[in-house]
Amino acid sequence: MPVRRARSIVCYWHDNAFVAENYRTRTTVSLEPLGAELLNELGEWIEEEKAAARFPDFDPESVLQSLAELEAAGLVVREGDPGADGDEAAGTAWPEWNVSARYLHAMTKDAPYTEDTPELRARMASETERPALFKSYPDADTILLPRAPRRLDTPFEDVLYGRRTHRAFADRDVPLADFSALLAAVFGPAAFIDADAYGGLMQRTSASAGARQETEAYVLVRRVTDVAPGVYHYNVLTHALEFLTECPPWQDVARLSVNQRGIEDAAFAVVLTSLTERLRSKYRTARTYRIMLMDAGHFAQTFAMVATALGLGPFQTAAFTDSAVEGLLGLDGVEETALYLLGAGVPAEGPEGTEGLKRPAGLEAFRRSRPGPAPAARPTLSPG
Numbered sequence: 001m002p003v004r005r006a007r008s009i010v011c012y013w014h015d016n017a018f019v020a021e022n023y024r025t026r027t028t029v030s031l032e033p034l035g036a037e038l039l040n041e042l043g044e045w046i047e048e049e050k051a052a053a054r055f056p057d058f059d060p061e062s063v064l065q066s067l068a069e070l071e072a073a074g075l076v077v078r079e080g081d082p083g084a085d086g087d088e089a090a091g092t093a094w095p096e097w098n099v100s101a102r103y104l105h106a107m108t109k110d111a112p113y114t115e116d117t118p119e120l121r122a123r124m125a126s127e128t129e130r131p132a133l134f135k136s137y138p139d140a141d142t143i144l145l146p147r148a149p150r151r152l153d154t155p156f157e158d159v160l161y162g163r164r165t166h167r168a169f170a171d172r173d174v175p176l177a178d179f180s181a182l183l184a185a186v187f188g189p190a191a192f193i194d195a196d197a198y199g200g201l202m203q204r205t206s207a208s209a210g211a212r213q214e215t216e217a218y219v220l221v222r223r224v225t226d227v228a229p230g231v232y233h234y235n236v237l238t239h240a241l242e243f244l245t246e247c248p249p250w251q252d253v254a255r256l257s258v259n260q261r262g263i264e265d266a267a268f269a270v271v272l273t274s275l276t277e278r279l280r281s282k283y284r285t286a287r288t289y290r291i292m293l294m295d296a297g298h299f300a301q302t303f304a305m306v307a308t309a310l311g312l313g314p315f316q317t318a319a320f321t322d323s324a325v326e327g328l329l330g331l332d333g334v335e336e337t338a339l340y341l342l343g344a345g346v347p348a349e350g351p352e353g354t355e356g357l358k359r360p361a362g363l364e365a366f367r368r369s370r371p372g373p374a375p376a377a378r379p380t381l382s383p384g
């Protein structure tokens with residue numbers, strides 16, 4: 001039966017060896033140049049002998065032998081073999097998202113669970129392996145935020161069903177008390193737990209994998225009462241804003257978010273970042289990348305809920321130019337990377353604001369979106 005190159009292959013150099021990885025079968029092998037050239041010739045189904053004939057300078061037997069080795073390593077599939085169908089699907093799925101998404105998805109699946117072993121505990125107990133719980137900018141000018149409690153006593157149902165993504169805001173400052181309460185409730189500590197070998201760990205109002213709390217918050221202030229516009233880091237430990245730099249003109253901030261309407265008029269924006277070391281020090285599989293994104297999502301939802309409870313309008317977007325945002329915050333984008341852009345403000349009055357953000361869907365709208373499966377053809381009734 002003819003053979004071809006597996007579709008789900010990614011190649012790269014690792015420790016100076018050129019390796020090919022089949023992300024469907026999860027096999028990785030180092031390749032000699034001839035192996036790579038051979039794979040290059042196997043884009044479509046071809047008889048092995050014909051493939052060998054494409055290398056006239058080599059003994060055909062040696063080429064066939066290399067081919068057999070590539071097949072054994074999962075880099076070559078044979079027509080009719082059970083794996084061949086799965087390979088086609090794994091190598092061509094999600095064409096809109098390209099090989100990067102397929103590779104990331106496959107390679108972060110089915111990872112081994114991080115067992116709580118004595119080795120892990122010993123590692124986590126070691127001073128050098130344990131990242132600091134809090135990030136701070138000790139030399140920065142600081143605004144200590146007020147701690148007067150702001151009761152979050154809006155009925156839970158009102159918050160749950162009242163949360164909406166806002167894109168229009170009133171031309172008004174957000175009161176400092178609300179701003180401060182929002183940051184404290186979303187990003188401040190809620191409790192500290194004794195986690196044995198892992199030490200004292202913080203818990204917040206959002207879930208965080210292994211209580212690693214890798215998510216940091218940076219605030220771009222535009223109009224908050226008594227807070228000068230600027231770019232700040234939120235210091236979780238001291239409930240303070242640490243001044244990093246002047247805020248660019250707000251049109252430029254909006255441009256960082258490809259002019260999303262929500263950010264254009266927001267009173268302030270919050271960039272969620274991940275300090276990856278806090279996760280990497282404990283979790284050592286690529287699946288942790290997914291966990292990092294999940295954690296950011298939890299904070300975004302809590303932010304939206306707390307903002308709603310305070311009568312503010314929340315907004316969140318994944319549409320921002322990561323590198324420009326990281327540049328503004330002075331982050332390297334690797335050790336600490338920007339993941340999510342949030343914003344809030346006083347909701348605009350009237351149909352653009354809290355009420356009537358979108359018209360409720362009626363018959364016409366549902367006709368356009370077809371909530372169920374395609375309707376069966378109606379029988380034509382002929383008279384008589």
Ligand SMILES: Cc1cc2nc3c(=O)[nH]c(=O)nc-3n(C[C@H](O)[C@H](O)[C@H](O)COP(=O)(O)O)c2cc1C
Nearest residue numbers: 163164165166167260261262315316317318319357
């Ligand atoms: C991950 C994520 C990314 C989003 N990105 C954008 C965006 O780029 N632009 C935008 O206008 N809204 C964005 N939104 C808001 C959604 O469009 C909004 O949540 C959706 O329309 C549902 O409305 P609701 O949040 O009021 O329930 C995003 C929401 C999420 C969860």
